[in-house]
Amino acid sequence: MTPGFEVLLVDDEPIVGKRLRTALERAGYRVEVCETGASALARIEEHAHDIVVTDIRIDEVDGIEILKAVKARRPETPTILITGYATVEVAREALARGAFDFLAKPFRPKDLLRVVDRAAAQIEERGGKGGPAEGP
Amino acid sequence: MQIICVSRGTYEGGKELAEALAKRLGIPCLAREEATDAATRAGIHVGKLEMAVVRRHPLSEYLAVEREKFQAFITATLCERAREEGLVYHGRTGHLVLPGVSPVFRIRVIADTEARIAQTMDRLGLSREKARLFNEQVDEDIRRWVRVLYNVDGESPDLYDVVVNLSHVSVENAASALVAMAQLPEFQVTPASRRALEDLHLAARCRLAIGGDRRTRGMQVRVRADRGRVSVTWLPRDRKAAPAVPSILEEIEGVREVVCTMATTNLLWIEEDVDPDSETLPQILEIAEKWNAAVEILRLEDGEGEAEAAPAGASGEPGIPDTEAEGGILDDGVEVERLPEDAGVRETMGRLVSAGRAGGYRAVRGGAREILQSLDRTSSYSLVVVGRVFSSKGVSTAKRLSRELAGSLADALRVPVIGSDELRSQYLFGPGHWLKLALHGALAALLLFLVFTYQAPILEFLARGGTRHRILAAAALFLFVPLFAHLYGSFARYLFRLMKIE
Incomplete structure (x- = not known):
């Protein structure tokens, strides 16, 4: 994995943001955390992160909205969804809308790291940072 | 009290039908999504089970325990809600968690493929091909879910009292017809079915208590209840945790007696x-x-x-x-679902x-x-x-x-x-055993036939005097008895094996 990939992490639970941020930063990623859907949407408008990791249930702007926003602006950005409330319908919808992967809680930081590494590797394969990426 | 379970897939109108039924009957309505959210909040890893289905992973033993807890949670929820005023539940196959409660009115809702594709395109904004694929994948996931949880084909009409195609009849008209059907005596709760519901409720609460206790939460158990008498069957590997079970269950309201037995x-x-x-x-x-x-x-x-x-x-x-304290994020050292x-x-x-x-x-x-x-x-x-x-x-x-x-x-x-x-x-009983069964049975029957046909000469032979004759008769009996025992014994063994009786 090439260090320096920027990850936008969206989760309304501070403990989740803190733990995942620590794990990703330790692996060499640069992480920005948003605790609301609205602030995440604003950041997506302003800045092109390499990878987006978002919880599905955040607030009035949910993870699917964030996925849609990312795909509308930069379809090549891998977006990983995480949730404690996974159902087959939500998972299939996320994948149909172009999510890179879908993780059900509870999981370990290293489980997320594995998926993020896979997304980063795919970005590199597709022409380096910022290059096009596809879901699995 | 009325219990109605509406089995639905995606975009088939089952939710709308269930809500219309509940409104007309004046009883509460419960959606699967509400129940699964409550189960997740209660610490059951429903999302992990759902994702195992999506990813086509076989269930690990950890997920097998979660499956038991989830089934118990849904059973307890349905029983609790139903026993006061009745309930309309809409989900995948809710009625399967209420076995033995015969008056449950089981409705399966379907819709034409094209209508569902149009709905999916409209709601998710997908292309026709992607919408078709989405519906097929979700249908397959749900089929697999029902198979994994209940080991049945959830689409089999045998599981339902009525199958309604909402592409051919409106929700309102279907609700009118179903409300009339719900009044039939077959769907009215009897004292026996009320008792079955109470037993299921108690068993489910006991299962959840076992799953919720730190000492026993990893146990795979089968819990049955009969008028307050709770029997728990556990696997041999759980023998260290099993002694804690009675003390956990004795605290539960309605439990009069606890019997714990190890699976054989x-x-x-x-x-x-x-x-x-x-x-x-x-x-x-x-x-x-x-x-x-x-x-x-x-x-x-x-x-x-x-x-x-x-x-x-x-x-x-x-x-x-x-996972309670960490918002669903575990320590890296925790072994999950390995x-x-x-x-x-x-x-x-x-x-x-x-x-x-x-x-x-x-x-x-x-x-x-x-x-x-x-x-x-x-x-x-x-x-x-x-x-x-x-x-x-x-x-x-x-x-x-x-x-x-x-x-x-x-x-x-x-x-x-x-x-x-x-x-x-x-x-086991294999194809070759048919011949052995027939052969041993025929030979045993032949021996019996010969003995009863020639009783007089046999008795005369056995009763004849003289040492030489008595030795001969004893030798004949010595040979005959084990031969008959072998033939009859083998016949009986194969017959019992065929009947799956051990």
Whole structure:
């Protein structure tokens, strides 16, 4: 994995943001955390992160909205969804809308790291940072 | 009190129909999504179960425990809501958690494929092809979910009282017809069905209490309740946690007596390459069903040294992670849902878990000594099945080593040890047994026929005087009695095996 990939992490639970941020930063990623859907949407408008990791249930702007926003602006950005409330319908919808992967809680930081590494590797394969990426 | 379960897929109108029914009947309506959210909040990893279905992963033993807890949660929720005013529940197959409650009105809602594709395109903004694929995938996931949780085909009309196609009839008209049907005597709660509901509710609460206690949360148990008498059956591997069960259940309102029994026994299956598609697995499963036994897989690896470690919970309690305090993020050191690395073992374990017969998995490198060292000698095994082992040693050496392994295990464990190729001939009824059954039955009948036809000469022969004759008569009886016993005994053995009576 090439260090320096920027990850936008969206989760309304501070403990989740803190733990995942620590794990990703330790692996060499640069992480920005948003605790609301609205602030995440604003950041997506302003800045092109390499990878987006978002919880599905955040607030009035949910993870699917964030996925849609990312795909509308930069379809090549891998977006990983995480949730404690996974159902087959939500998972299939996320994948149909172009999510890179879908993780059900509870999981370990290293489980997320594995998926993020896979997304980063795919970005590199597709022409380096910022290059096009596809879901699995 | 009325209980109606509406089984629905995606975009078939089941939710709208259920809500219309509840409104007309004046009873509460509960959606699956509400129940599963509540289960997740209660600490049950429903999302993990759902994702195992999406990813087509076999269930690990940890997920098998979560499955039991989820089923108990849904049962308890439905019973609680239904027993006051009645309930309309809409979800996948809610009625399957209420077995024995006969007045449950079971409605299956479907819609035409094209109408569903149009709905999916409209709601998700997908192209026609993507919408079609989405519907197919979700349908397959739900089919698989029902199979994994209840081992039935959720789309089979046998499971329902009515199937309604909402592409052909409006929600309002369907609701009118179904409200009229719901008034039929067949769908009215009787004292017997109310009692069945109370028993199910108590059993579900007990199951949840076992799953919620730190000491017993990894146990795989079957809980039954009958007027306050709760019986809990647990697997041999959970014997360390089992003593805590009575004290947990005695606290629960409605429990008068607790009876805990260990599931009868374990079958130990030793194999080098565990193949889920081999003939051995269904045969072992059939025997396990007959004996109410759990199947423990021991993968024997060739050579010496460390073998693949058994996954969490394989030979002890499944590793149920504690997630309450950390927002669903575990420590990296926690072992969750670690499946065997070997694909064959993984798939085989999944099938055993689905059948409720998984008794753990371990991998051992070496031979009989290493196997015996690895076994928990306090486990009660009823049968050891030795499949193909030592295959790298050449045919004759492998046969000799297998025989020696079987001998050592039989001596040490004092239970029958047989080859996997002997399972059918020893414990099951195969095609060749029809001939044996007929032959032994015919010969036993022939002997009886001859004895009763020629009673006078036989009696005369037996009663004739003289030492020589008496010795001859004794010798004849000496030969006849075991011959008849053998023929009749074999006939009875095959007959019982055919009838699956042990």
